[in-house]
Amino acid sequence: MSHVEIQSNENGPNLVLVDGKVVTALCRCGQSQHKPNCDGSHRTAGFKAPAAKVEILP
């Protein structure tokens, strides 16, 4: 069974990790031109949000 985590980077996207590897970065600032993926726009938008981590249990 795979281990799935979602890590919210401080001031950045939600990273989806499967078995410790990042499989995608999802925008949480609302400024990406390629939603639902992060395109780095959070940096120029000045997005501020705390880090967080969620583990998905089987």
Ligand code: FES
């Ligand atoms: S979090 Fe990176 S573009 Fe929105």
